[in-house]
Amino acid sequence: MARWPLRVASxxxxxxxxxxxxxxxxxxxxxxxxxxxxxxxxxxxxxxVATSFKAREDIFxxxxxxxxxxxxxxxxxxxxTVIPFFQYMGNTLVICALVVCGRLLSxxxxxxxxxxxxxxxxxxLFAVVLSTMMLPGVVTLVxxxxxFTRLGWTNSFLPLTVPAFFGDAFFIxxxxxxxxxxxxxxxxxxxxxxxxxxxxxxxxxxxLAKPALATVAIFSFLWTYIDFLGPLIYLTDQERxxxxxxxxxxxxxxxxDWGGLMAACTLFTVPVILLFLFTQRxxxxxxxxxxxx
Numbered sequence: 001m002a003r004w005p006l007r008v009a010s011x012x013x014x015x016x017x018x019x020x021x022x023x024x025x026x027x028x029x030x031x032x033x034x035x036x037x038x039x040x041x042x043x044x045x046x047x048x049v050a051t052s053f054k055a056r057e058d059i060f061x062x063x064x065x066x067x068x069x070x071x072x073x074x075x076x077x078x079x080x081t082v083i084p085f086f087q088y089m090g091n092t093l094v095i096c097a098l099v100v101c102g103r104l105l106s107x108x109x110x111x112x113x114x115x116x117x118x119x120x121x122x123x124x125l126f127a128v129v130l131s132t133m134m135l136p137g138v139v140t141l142v143x144x145x146x147x148f149t150r151l152g153w154t155n156s157f158l159p160l161t162v163p164a165f166f167g168d169a170f171f172i173x174x175x176x177x178x179x180x181x182x183x184x185x186x187x188x189x190x191x192x193x194x195x196x197x198x199x200x201x202x203x204x205x206x207x208l209a210k211p212a213l214a215t216v217a218i219f220s221f222l223w224t225y226i227d228f229l230g231p232l233i234y235l236t237d238q239e240r241x242x243x244x245x246x247x248x249x250x251x252x253x254x255x256x257d258w259g260g261l262m263a264a265c266t267l268f269t270v271p272v273i274l275l276f277l278f279t280q281r282x283x284x285x286x287x288x289x290x291x292x293x
Contacts, residue, residue, distance in 0.1 A: 045269065052076070052262035059258050072259065079263035087239065088246040092225060093271075095160050095242065099224045100217050102164030103171055107216060108209070110167050111175030112201050116187060126176075133169045145233060159234040160227075164220070171216045178212035179205060218279055222272060243268055 046066070051059055052075055053068040079085060113119075114126050148159040182205060190200045206213070231242040247268065250261035 048262055048269075049266050052259065052266045054259060056259055075259040075263040076267070078257065078260035079267060082257070082260055083246045083249045083264070084239075085243070085246070085264065085267070088241055088243040091157075091240060092242040092244070095157055095231075096221050096224045098157070098161040099164040100220045102161065103168055103220045104213060104216060106165050106167040107171040107175055108206065108213065109201075111172045111179055112205060114172065115176040115179035116184070116200075116205070117197070129167075129169050129172060133173075141233075148234065154234055155236045155240065156234075157240070160224075160230050168220075171219070175209070175212055175216065178209055182208050214279055218275065221275060225272065 050066050050068060053071045053073070054075075055068075055070070055072045058065070058068065110129075114122060114129075144159070144163075145154075148154055151158075153159050153162075186204055187200050190204055195203075226244060227242070228244040231245050235241055235245070247261065247264055250257045250264065
């Protein structure tokens with residue numbers, strides 16, 4: 001009978017040693033799975049960068065080689081000289097900045113009204129706003145083009161930027177979900193102290209909603225940055241083109257400059273990568289706290 005406590009203690013010690021081992025194996029398996037998925041999605045970008053350094057005759061070699069031999073840096077020289085690359089980049093960044101500012105301003109105001117204020121017909125109007133998300137963009141494409149043509153806005157940045165100042169249903173919904181997680185006691189205490197709704201919105205709600213606002217800014221920037229259809233429809237003068245349209249200039253009728261195109265596409269992805277690297281913490285936190293998965 002005296003050996004029984006020792007046997008139980010030895011079994012507990014053995015199980016305690018096995019648990020960390022199982023945990024290590026599980027973590028290693030999860031990291032391996034994440035690494036495999038990451039390589040799967042990273043593969044096309046690696047191939048893009050590798051192709052941007054290849055000579056014209058080496059791009060379609062079989063079997064393909066991942067490491068260029070020799071390294072052709074002239075592709076990047078053509079990428080910024082064949083087209084006015086930096087002018088197109090400037091046009092793109094101007095449009096992105098205006099769209100981001102417009103959506104942050106309009107969507108935050110509308111979402112605050114839907115989330116924090118009580119007024120008649122609020123839920124009904126919010127359902128109407130959400131119903132617009134079911135409308136495909138091609139349905140409103142022709143009416144919007146006719147409207148902007150009659151306003152004389154075509155061949156300018158106005159059709160690409162002004163609609164952002166009138167809100168977006170997806171971002172309104174996301175910000176509304178986030179605003180509802182902020183305790184209402186903070187607003188009530190500010191009202192008791194005599195603060196107006198504008199002051200509550202600016203000094204209390206917006207500072208607490210930085211992750212959600214950063215998520216809106218990131219999504220707005222990305223969607224505007226890679227937009228091809230909008231600039232193609234509304235911009236006719238070449239000096240106003242965005243970079244997404246300018247990349248098509250590398251595709252000629254009889255001969256395509258694939259090396260220059262791959263180099264230009266690599267430069268095209270640099271702002272997106274930098275944006276995600278510097279804002280990924282706010283992006284992930286904003287998506288989690290807003291209730292979106």
